[in-house]
Amino acid sequence: MIRTVLIAATLFATPAFADVTVTAPWARASILASRPGAVYLAINADPADTLLAVSTPIAKAAMIHSVETGEDGIARMSALATLPLAAGAVVTMAPGDMHIMLTDLTEKLLEGETFPLDLTFETGGEVTIDVPILGIASKGPVEATQ
Amino acid sequence: MTQITSAHRKLRIILWSGAITAAVLTLGLAAFRMGDDPSHKVTYTGEADIRSQFSLTNHEGQSVTEGDYAGRWQLVFFGFTHCPDICPTTLAYMGTVLDELGPKAENVAPLFVTVDPTRDTVEILKEYVAAFHPRLIGLTGSEAQVAEAAEAFKVYYERFEEESAPAGYLMAHAGHIYLMRPDGRFEAVFLEGNQPADALAEEITIRIAKEMRS
Numbered sequence: 333m334i335r336t337v338l339i340a341a342t343l344f345a346t347p348a349f350a351d352v353t354v355t356a357p358w359a360r361a362s363i364l365a366s367r368p369g370a371v372y373l374a375i376n377a378d379p380a381d382t383l384l385a386v387s388t389p390i391a392k393a394a395m396i397h398s399v400e401t402g403e404d405g406i407a408r409m410s411a412l413a414t415l416p417l418a419a420g421a422v423v424t425m426a427p428g429d430m431h432i433m434l435t436d437l438t439e440k441l442l443e444g445e446t447f448p449l450d451l452t453f454e455t456g457g458e459v460t461i462d463v464p465i466l467g468i469a470s471k472g473p474v475e476a477t478q
Numbered sequence: 479m480t481q482i483t484s485a486h487r488k489l490r491i492i493l494w495s496g497a498i499t500a501a502v503l504t505l506g507l508a509a510f511r512m513g514d515d516p517s518h519k520v521t522y523t524g525e526a527d528i529r530s531q532f533s534l535t536n537h538e539g540q541s542v543t544e545g546d547y548a549g550r551w552q553l554v555f556f557g558f559t560h561c562p563d564i565c566p567t568t569l570a571y572m573g574t575v576l577d578e579l580g581p582k583a584e585n586v587a588p589l590f591v592t593v594d595p596t597r598d599t600v601e602i603l604k605e606y607v608a609a610f611h612p613r614l615i616g617l618t619g620s621e622a623q624v625a626e627a628a629e630a631f632k633v634y635y636e637r638f639e640e641e642s643a644p645a646g647y648l649m650a651h652a653g654h655i656y657l658m659r660p661d662g663r664f665e666a667v668f669l670e671g672n673q674p675a676d677a678l679a680e681e682i683t684i685r686i687a688k689e690m691r692s
Contacts, residue, residue, distance in 0.1 A: 360566055363609040364602070368562040399563065401653070406634055407564050408650040427567040428653070428671050434562075468609055469570035 352377045352417075352456040356473045357449065357463045359434075360427075362441040369441050371432040371449060371463055372425040372472065377417035382454040384414050388463075390447045392436030399429055409433075417453075427471060441465045528656070528664035530554065532627035534591065537603040537616035544662050547587040551665070551686060552658040556633045556651060558594035559606045564653045564670075566610075571670040572655060573611035578679030583613060585686055591617045593635040593651055595624045631656060657682060660689070 357373035369391070375383065386394040396412040407428075417423055425431050432449075441447070446462045453459070466473065530544040530552055544552075553572060557565035569590060576583045590607055592598035595618045598606075603616030618624070628635060635651040655678075657665045665685060668678055 360570075363566070363606050364559070367559050367606075370562040370566075397563070406650055407653050408638070409563070409640070411640065428564055431563045468566065469574055 351379075352381055352453050352459065354451065354459065354461055355422075357461050358466045358470070358473050359441055359447070359463050360470060361443040361465050361468050362437060363468070365437050365440040369434040369437055370427075371434065372427065373432075373461075373463075374422055374424045375415075375417055375451075376420070376422045377453070377456065378420045379455070380419040381417045381456050382414050383417060383451060384454055385452040386432050386449065387452075388434065388447060388449045390438050390441075391434035392438075393434070394449070395433050395435070397431055397433045399431070401428075414454075443467045528632045529630050530656075530658045530662040531630040532591070532617070532619075532623070534617040534619040534623055534627060535600060537600055537607055537618075539600045542617070547589070548662065549660050550585055550587045551660055551682070552587045552589055552656070552662075553682075554589045554591065554631065554656040554658060555654075556591045556593050556628060556631070556635060557653075558592050558651070559598050559602055560594060561651075564651075568653055568655065568670040569607075569610040569614065571675055573614065574675035575679050575682070576611050576613055578676045579682065582683055582686065586682065588614050589617055590614055591624065591627055593624060593628065593633075594637075595619055595621060657685070 353376040355374040355376070357371060359369055359371045362369045371394075383396065386396060388394055396415050397409045398412055399407055399409050401407045415423065423430070443465055446464045448460050449463045450458060450460050464473065530547075533541070533543050536542045553575070555565075555568055555572060557568065559565070572588055572590075576586070576588055579586060588611065590603075590610075592603065598616075598618050600618060603618055607614040607616040617627075619627070627633075633652055633654070637647050638650055639647050653669055655668045655670065657668065659665045666681075668681075673681070
Protein backbone atom coordinates (compact mmCIF):
# COMPACT_ATOMS: atom_id res chain seq x y z
CA MET A 333 0.00 0.00 0.00
CA ILE A 334 2.69 2.44 1.03
CA ARG A 335 4.70 1.45 -1.99
CA THR A 336 1.86 2.22 -4.39
CA VAL A 337 1.42 5.67 -2.93
CA LEU A 338 5.10 6.35 -3.28
CA ILE A 339 5.16 5.39 -6.91
CA ALA A 340 2.18 7.58 -7.57
CA ALA A 341 3.77 10.46 -5.73
CA THR A 342 6.96 10.09 -7.72
CA LEU A 343 5.10 10.08 -10.97
CA PHE A 344 3.06 13.15 -10.25
CA ALA A 345 5.92 15.07 -8.76
CA THR A 346 8.11 14.62 -11.79
CA PRO A 347 8.08 17.80 -13.86
CA ALA A 348 9.00 15.93 -17.02
CA PHE A 349 5.76 14.01 -16.87
CA ALA A 350 4.19 16.20 -19.48
CA ASP A 351 0.99 15.25 -21.15
CA VAL A 352 0.01 17.05 -24.29
CA THR A 353 -3.00 16.02 -26.30
CA VAL A 354 -3.43 17.18 -29.87
CA THR A 355 -6.91 16.59 -31.23
CA ALA A 356 -8.48 16.64 -34.66
CA PRO A 357 -5.78 18.27 -36.78
CA TRP A 358 -6.70 19.20 -40.35
CA ALA A 359 -5.77 21.57 -43.12
CA ARG A 360 -7.93 23.00 -45.84
CA ALA A 361 -7.03 22.05 -49.37
CA SER A 362 -5.22 24.97 -50.94
CA ILE A 363 -6.19 26.51 -54.22
CA LEU A 364 -2.81 27.67 -55.37
CA ALA A 365 0.59 26.55 -54.11
CA SER A 366 1.62 30.21 -54.08
CA ARG A 367 -1.04 31.04 -51.50
CA PRO A 368 -0.83 30.25 -47.78
CA GLY A 369 -2.49 27.26 -46.19
CA ALA A 370 -4.02 26.94 -42.74
CA VAL A 371 -3.91 24.15 -40.19
CA TYR A 372 -6.47 23.77 -37.41
CA LEU A 373 -6.26 21.59 -34.32
CA ALA A 374 -6.98 21.53 -30.61
CA ILE A 375 -4.37 21.19 -27.89
CA ASN A 376 -4.83 20.23 -24.30
CA ALA A 377 -1.87 20.26 -21.93
CA ASP A 378 -1.96 19.04 -18.38
CA PRO A 379 0.17 20.17 -16.61
CA ALA A 380 0.55 23.53 -18.30
CA ASP A 381 2.96 23.76 -21.20
CA THR A 382 3.92 26.15 -23.99
CA LEU A 383 3.91 25.54 -27.70
CA LEU A 384 7.24 26.96 -28.78
CA ALA A 385 7.44 26.22 -32.47
CA VAL A 386 5.66 24.64 -35.40
CA SER A 387 7.21 23.42 -38.61
CA THR A 388 6.51 21.18 -41.57
CA PRO A 389 8.66 20.00 -44.46
CA ILE A 390 6.01 21.13 -46.94
CA ALA A 391 6.19 24.84 -46.07
CA LYS A 392 8.99 27.30 -45.59
CA ALA A 393 7.32 28.80 -42.54
CA ALA A 394 4.57 27.86 -40.12
CA MET A 395 3.24 30.57 -37.83
CA ILE A 396 0.65 30.52 -35.09
CA HIS A 397 -1.88 33.23 -35.88
CA SER A 398 -4.50 34.58 -33.60
CA VAL A 399 -7.43 36.38 -35.16
CA GLU A 400 -8.94 39.37 -33.45
CA THR A 401 -12.28 40.41 -34.83
CA GLY A 402 -13.33 43.78 -33.50
CA GLU A 403 -16.81 45.13 -32.90
CA ASP A 404 -16.61 46.60 -36.39
CA GLY A 405 -16.17 43.13 -37.86
CA ILE A 406 -12.62 43.86 -38.97
CA ALA A 407 -10.45 40.78 -38.65
CA ARG A 408 -6.79 41.24 -37.85
CA MET A 409 -4.34 38.41 -37.61
CA SER A 410 -1.30 38.55 -35.43
CA ALA A 411 1.55 36.09 -35.21
CA LEU A 412 2.18 34.56 -31.81
CA ALA A 413 5.80 33.78 -30.97
CA THR A 414 4.68 31.08 -28.54
CA LEU A 415 1.34 29.73 -27.42
CA PRO A 416 0.86 29.31 -23.67
CA LEU A 417 -1.27 26.31 -22.72
CA ALA A 418 -2.94 26.55 -19.33
CA ALA A 419 -3.28 23.29 -17.42
CA GLY A 420 -6.35 21.39 -18.50
CA ALA A 421 -7.70 24.11 -20.77
CA VAL A 422 -8.28 23.24 -24.41
CA VAL A 423 -6.90 25.68 -26.95
CA THR A 424 -8.94 25.27 -30.12
CA MET A 425 -7.91 26.47 -33.53
CA ALA A 426 -10.81 26.72 -35.96
CA PRO A 427 -11.77 28.56 -39.16
CA GLY A 428 -12.23 32.26 -38.51
CA ASP A 429 -10.20 31.91 -35.36
CA MET A 430 -6.72 30.88 -34.33
CA HIS A 431 -4.84 28.85 -36.93
CA ILE A 432 -1.38 27.86 -38.05
CA MET A 433 -0.54 29.64 -41.28
CA LEU A 434 1.74 27.80 -43.69
CA THR A 435 3.56 29.97 -46.17
CA ASP A 436 5.68 29.18 -49.21
CA LEU A 437 4.18 25.75 -49.69
CA THR A 438 6.33 23.36 -51.67
CA GLU A 439 3.18 21.98 -53.24
CA LYS A 440 -0.55 22.50 -53.36
CA LEU A 441 -2.42 20.89 -50.47
CA LEU A 442 -4.55 18.21 -52.07
CA GLU A 443 -7.70 16.87 -50.49
CA GLY A 444 -7.29 13.33 -49.19
CA GLU A 445 -3.55 13.59 -48.61
CA THR A 446 -1.75 14.14 -45.34
CA PHE A 447 1.45 15.88 -44.34
CA PRO A 448 3.59 15.84 -41.19
CA LEU A 449 3.56 18.75 -38.76
CA ASP A 450 6.14 19.08 -35.98
CA LEU A 451 5.09 20.73 -32.77
CA THR A 452 7.68 21.65 -30.16
CA PHE A 453 6.48 22.01 -26.59
CA GLU A 454 8.55 23.49 -23.80
CA THR A 455 8.01 20.55 -21.47
CA GLY A 456 6.42 17.98 -23.72
CA GLY A 457 9.22 18.08 -26.24
CA GLU A 458 8.76 17.55 -29.92
CA VAL A 459 5.86 15.63 -31.44
CA THR A 460 5.04 14.98 -35.06
CA ILE A 461 1.46 14.62 -36.14
CA ASP A 462 -0.10 13.70 -39.47
CA VAL A 463 -2.41 16.41 -40.74
CA PRO A 464 -5.18 15.26 -43.08
CA ILE A 465 -6.10 17.64 -45.90
CA LEU A 466 -9.84 18.13 -46.11
CA GLY A 467 -11.95 19.67 -48.84
CA ILE A 468 -12.08 23.37 -49.47
CA ALA A 469 -15.56 23.76 -47.97
CA SER A 470 -14.82 21.62 -44.92
CA LYS A 471 -15.35 22.96 -41.45
CA GLY A 472 -13.29 20.26 -39.84
CA PRO A 473 -12.90 16.51 -39.40
CA VAL A 474 -16.28 16.31 -37.65
CA GLU A 475 -17.94 17.03 -40.92
CA ALA A 476 -15.77 14.61 -42.80
CA THR A 477 -17.16 11.70 -40.82
CA GLN A 478 -20.74 12.50 -41.76
CA MET B 479 -33.15 24.59 -37.85
CA THR B 480 -30.73 22.50 -35.91
CA GLN B 481 -27.17 23.48 -35.50
CA ILE B 482 -24.64 20.74 -35.92
CA THR B 483 -22.69 20.79 -32.71
CA SER B 484 -21.42 17.27 -32.53
CA ALA B 485 -19.31 17.17 -29.44
CA HIS B 486 -19.27 13.42 -29.67
CA ARG B 487 -18.21 12.66 -33.17
CA LYS B 488 -14.66 13.76 -32.91
CA LEU B 489 -11.77 12.36 -34.68
CA ARG B 490 -9.33 11.88 -31.92
CA ILE B 491 -5.67 11.66 -32.33
CA ILE B 492 -3.90 11.40 -29.11
CA LEU B 493 -0.34 12.33 -28.90
CA TRP B 494 1.50 11.81 -25.77
CA SER B 495 4.94 12.90 -25.10
CA GLY B 496 6.68 11.92 -21.90
CA ALA B 497 10.30 12.10 -21.05
CA ILE B 498 10.90 9.29 -18.61
CA THR B 499 9.43 5.90 -19.35
CA ALA B 500 7.00 4.24 -21.60
CA ALA B 501 3.76 5.28 -20.13
CA VAL B 502 0.16 4.45 -20.13
CA LEU B 503 -1.69 6.36 -22.72
CA THR B 504 -5.13 7.48 -21.85
CA LEU B 505 -7.61 8.92 -24.16
CA GLY B 506 -8.71 12.43 -23.61
CA LEU B 507 -11.71 13.89 -25.21
CA ALA B 508 -11.27 17.49 -25.98
CA ALA B 509 -14.23 19.69 -26.52
CA PHE B 510 -13.85 20.89 -30.04
CA ARG B 511 -15.65 24.12 -30.42
CA MET B 512 -16.59 25.04 -33.94
CA GLY B 513 -17.19 28.67 -33.09
CA ASP B 514 -20.91 28.51 -33.69
CA ASP B 515 -22.84 30.61 -31.26
CA PRO B 516 -26.51 30.67 -32.16
CA SER B 517 -27.22 33.36 -29.56
CA HIS B 518 -25.00 35.67 -31.51
CA LYS B 519 -26.98 36.18 -34.66
CA VAL B 520 -26.03 39.46 -36.21
CA THR B 521 -27.97 40.77 -39.14
CA TYR B 522 -28.45 44.42 -39.61
CA THR B 523 -30.29 46.24 -42.28
CA GLY B 524 -31.04 49.73 -43.40
CA GLU B 525 -27.61 51.11 -44.19
CA ALA B 526 -28.75 53.68 -46.68
CA ASP B 527 -25.27 54.71 -47.78
CA ILE B 528 -24.11 51.30 -48.85
CA ARG B 529 -24.54 50.75 -52.54
CA SER B 530 -23.20 48.51 -55.23
CA GLN B 531 -21.20 50.79 -57.47
CA PHE B 532 -17.94 49.82 -59.09
CA SER B 533 -15.82 49.71 -62.19
CA LEU B 534 -13.64 46.60 -62.05
CA THR B 535 -12.27 43.74 -64.14
CA ASN B 536 -13.75 40.26 -63.81
CA HIS B 537 -11.71 37.06 -63.71
CA GLU B 538 -12.18 36.67 -67.46
CA GLY B 539 -10.44 39.99 -68.02
CA GLN B 540 -13.61 41.91 -68.97
CA SER B 541 -14.38 45.37 -67.62
CA VAL B 542 -17.55 45.29 -65.56
CA THR B 543 -19.68 47.63 -63.51
CA GLU B 544 -22.63 47.08 -61.21
CA GLY B 545 -24.78 47.45 -64.33
CA ASP B 546 -23.58 44.06 -65.56
CA TYR B 547 -25.32 42.44 -62.61
CA ALA B 548 -28.41 44.64 -62.58
CA GLY B 549 -31.63 42.75 -62.15
CA ARG B 550 -29.97 40.12 -60.04
CA TRP B 551 -29.32 40.08 -56.34
CA GLN B 552 -25.65 40.34 -55.45
CA LEU B 553 -23.81 38.44 -52.78
CA VAL B 554 -20.59 40.38 -52.30
CA PHE B 555 -17.47 39.58 -50.30
CA PHE B 556 -14.24 41.58 -50.14
CA GLY B 557 -11.07 39.60 -49.42
CA PHE B 558 -7.74 38.58 -50.89
CA THR B 559 -6.16 35.34 -52.04
CA HIS B 560 -3.22 35.48 -49.63
CA CYS B 561 -5.70 35.34 -46.76
CA PRO B 562 -5.16 31.92 -45.16
CA ASP B 563 -8.27 31.60 -43.06
CA ILE B 564 -11.29 33.89 -43.19
CA CYS B 565 -11.42 34.34 -46.98
CA PRO B 566 -11.36 30.67 -47.97
CA THR B 567 -13.74 29.91 -45.10
CA THR B 568 -16.18 32.59 -46.21
CA LEU B 569 -15.90 31.86 -49.93
CA ALA B 570 -16.43 28.15 -49.36
CA TYR B 571 -19.45 29.09 -47.28
CA MET B 572 -20.78 31.27 -50.09
CA GLY B 573 -20.30 28.32 -52.44
CA THR B 574 -22.39 26.14 -50.13
CA VAL B 575 -25.05 28.85 -49.94
CA LEU B 576 -25.20 28.90 -53.76
CA ASP B 577 -25.57 25.12 -53.83
CA GLU B 578 -28.32 25.35 -51.23
CA LEU B 579 -30.10 27.97 -53.33
CA GLY B 580 -30.24 25.51 -56.20
CA PRO B 581 -31.97 26.97 -59.28
CA LYS B 582 -32.69 30.16 -57.34
CA ALA B 583 -28.96 30.92 -57.51
CA GLU B 584 -29.71 32.13 -61.06
CA ASN B 585 -31.11 35.26 -59.43
CA VAL B 586 -27.94 35.86 -57.46
CA ALA B 587 -24.56 37.15 -58.68
CA PRO B 588 -21.86 36.02 -56.24
CA LEU B 589 -18.99 38.52 -56.32
CA PHE B 590 -15.56 38.27 -54.71
CA VAL B 591 -13.74 41.60 -54.81
CA THR B 592 -10.04 41.53 -53.98
CA VAL B 593 -8.63 44.22 -51.72
CA ASP B 594 -5.13 43.21 -52.83
CA PRO B 595 -5.27 43.91 -56.58
CA THR B 596 -1.49 44.16 -56.93
CA ARG B 597 -1.09 40.47 -56.25
CA ASP B 598 -4.56 39.29 -57.22
CA THR B 599 -4.39 39.53 -60.97
CA VAL B 600 -7.04 38.33 -63.41
CA GLU B 601 -5.17 35.04 -63.92
CA ILE B 602 -4.81 34.37 -60.20
CA LEU B 603 -8.46 35.21 -59.54
CA LYS B 604 -9.63 32.95 -62.33
CA GLU B 605 -7.98 29.92 -60.79
CA TYR B 606 -8.90 30.97 -57.26
CA VAL B 607 -12.65 31.52 -57.68
CA ALA B 608 -13.09 28.36 -59.74
CA ALA B 609 -11.95 26.34 -56.73
CA PHE B 610 -14.88 27.60 -54.65
CA HIS B 611 -17.83 27.62 -57.01
CA PRO B 612 -18.29 27.64 -60.79
CA ARG B 613 -20.62 30.63 -60.48
CA LEU B 614 -18.33 32.72 -58.27
CA ILE B 615 -17.11 35.89 -60.00
CA GLY B 616 -13.72 37.34 -59.07
CA LEU B 617 -13.22 41.09 -59.44
CA THR B 618 -9.98 43.04 -59.42
CA GLY B 619 -8.77 46.37 -60.78
CA SER B 620 -6.39 49.18 -60.03
CA GLU B 621 -5.77 50.22 -56.44
CA ALA B 622 -7.99 53.25 -57.09
CA GLN B 623 -10.82 51.19 -58.60
CA VAL B 624 -10.78 48.79 -55.67
CA ALA B 625 -10.72 51.69 -53.22
CA GLU B 626 -13.76 53.20 -54.96
CA ALA B 627 -15.66 49.93 -54.83
CA ALA B 628 -14.82 49.49 -51.14
CA GLU B 629 -15.95 53.05 -50.51
CA ALA B 630 -19.32 52.41 -52.16
CA PHE B 631 -19.84 49.28 -50.10
CA LYS B 632 -18.41 50.97 -47.00
CA VAL B 633 -15.94 48.17 -46.67
CA TYR B 634 -12.92 48.80 -44.56
CA TYR B 635 -9.57 47.25 -45.33
CA GLU B 636 -5.99 48.08 -44.58
CA ARG B 637 -2.61 46.74 -45.36
CA PHE B 638 -0.41 45.94 -42.41
CA GLU B 639 3.14 44.74 -42.18
CA GLU B 640 3.64 41.17 -41.06
CA GLU B 641 7.11 39.75 -41.28
CA SER B 642 5.96 36.16 -41.46
CA ALA B 643 3.63 36.77 -44.38
CA PRO B 644 4.59 36.38 -48.02
CA ALA B 645 5.88 39.73 -49.31
CA GLY B 646 5.80 40.97 -45.73
CA TYR B 647 2.22 42.13 -45.50
CA LEU B 648 -1.30 41.00 -44.84
CA MET B 649 -4.61 42.73 -45.20
CA ALA B 650 -7.00 43.36 -42.35
CA HIS B 651 -10.53 43.40 -43.61
CA ALA B 652 -14.16 42.98 -42.73
CA GLY B 653 -15.46 39.46 -43.18
CA HIS B 654 -18.99 40.54 -44.08
CA ILE B 655 -21.02 39.12 -46.90
CA TYR B 656 -23.27 41.79 -48.42
CA LEU B 657 -26.63 41.01 -49.91
CA MET B 658 -27.49 43.74 -52.39
CA ARG B 659 -30.86 44.21 -54.04
CA PRO B 660 -31.39 43.90 -57.82
CA ASP B 661 -31.32 47.71 -58.06
CA GLY B 662 -27.94 47.81 -56.32
CA ARG B 663 -29.20 49.03 -53.00
CA PHE B 664 -28.20 47.48 -49.71
CA GLU B 665 -30.36 44.69 -48.31
CA ALA B 666 -28.45 42.95 -45.53
CA VAL B 667 -25.08 41.87 -44.27
CA PHE B 668 -24.07 38.51 -42.90
CA LEU B 669 -21.07 36.86 -41.31
CA GLU B 670 -20.04 33.29 -41.94
CA GLY B 671 -20.29 31.47 -38.63
CA ASN B 672 -23.42 33.31 -37.52
CA GLN B 673 -25.74 30.94 -39.33
CA PRO B 674 -25.33 27.68 -41.25
CA ALA B 675 -25.26 27.95 -45.05
CA ASP B 676 -28.74 26.48 -45.47
CA ALA B 677 -30.15 29.10 -43.08
CA LEU B 678 -28.62 31.91 -45.11
CA ALA B 679 -29.91 30.34 -48.35
CA GLU B 680 -33.36 30.26 -46.79
CA GLU B 681 -33.04 33.86 -45.69
CA ILE B 682 -32.07 34.94 -49.21
CA THR B 683 -34.91 32.87 -50.71
CA ILE B 684 -37.42 34.61 -48.46
CA ARG B 685 -36.10 38.03 -49.42
CA ILE B 686 -36.16 37.20 -53.13
CA ALA B 687 -39.73 35.91 -52.84
CA LYS B 688 -40.80 39.05 -50.98
CA GLU B 689 -39.27 41.21 -53.70
CA MET B 690 -41.08 39.28 -56.42
CA ARG B 691 -44.43 39.71 -54.68
CA SER B 692 -44.05 43.44 -54.31
